[in-house]
Amino acid sequence: MGGLFNPVSIAFHMINAAILGVALYKLLYKPVRAFMLGRQEMIRAKVDDADALMKRAEETREEIARITEEAERKAAGIITNSSQLAEARAVEILSRAQEEAERTARRAKDDADKMIIQAQETIRDQAGDLAVSMAEKLIGRGITREDHARLINDMIEGL
Numbered sequence: 001m002g003g004l005f006n007p008v009s010i011a012f013h014m015i016n017a018a019i020l021g022v023a024l025y026k027l028l029y030k031p032v033r034a035f036m037l038g039r040q041e042m043i044r045a046k047v048d049d050a051d052a053l054m055k056r057a058e059e060t061r062e063e064i065a066r067i068t069e070e071a072e073r074k075a076a077g078i079i080t081n082s083s084q085l086a087e088a089r090a091v092e093i094l095s096r097a098q099e100e101a102e103r104t105a106r107r108a109k110d111d112a113d114k115m116i117i118q119a120q121e122t123i124r125d126q127a128g129d130l131a132v133s134m135a136e137k138l139i140g141r142g143i144t145r146e147d148h149a150r151l152i153n154d155m156i157e158g159l
Contacts, residue, residue: 124152124155124156125152127155128148128151128152128155128156131151131152131155
């Protein structure tokens with residue numbers, strides 16, 4: 001039996017192959033399979049974590065958008081309120097300025113009236129002095145104080 005196809009040799013090879021298959025199954029397949037399943041679970045956990053992070057990121061983005069929108073509304077309200085306050089303040093300032101201008105105009109009018117009265121009194125005094133001077137020249141004699149007062153009063157009444 002020495003040929004190429006020796007049944008004993010083939011049987012030994014088959015037994016060796018079966019033993020090798022069982023040994024490889026026990027020694028390699030189970031640990032490699034366990035390693036691969038563990039790795040698969042680890043990758044699945046990382047994908048789940050990434051999904052959770054993405055969900056948190058989306059929630060955070062939505063929260064930021066909501067806060068930004070609320071801040072913009074508040075800013076618009078503050079601007080509107082400030083504009084209204086500024087307008088009210090401007091009206092108040094204009095009102096005060098107008099009142100001050102009216103007071104200044106009244107004081108100026110009062111001062112002008114006083115100056116007119118003073119000028120009229122000065123003119124009356126000068127007219128009285130002039131009348132006395134003319135009367136003295138016409139009459140040729142001096143005029144007493146009583147005459148002078150009476151002439152001034154007559155002159156004032158005539159004006």
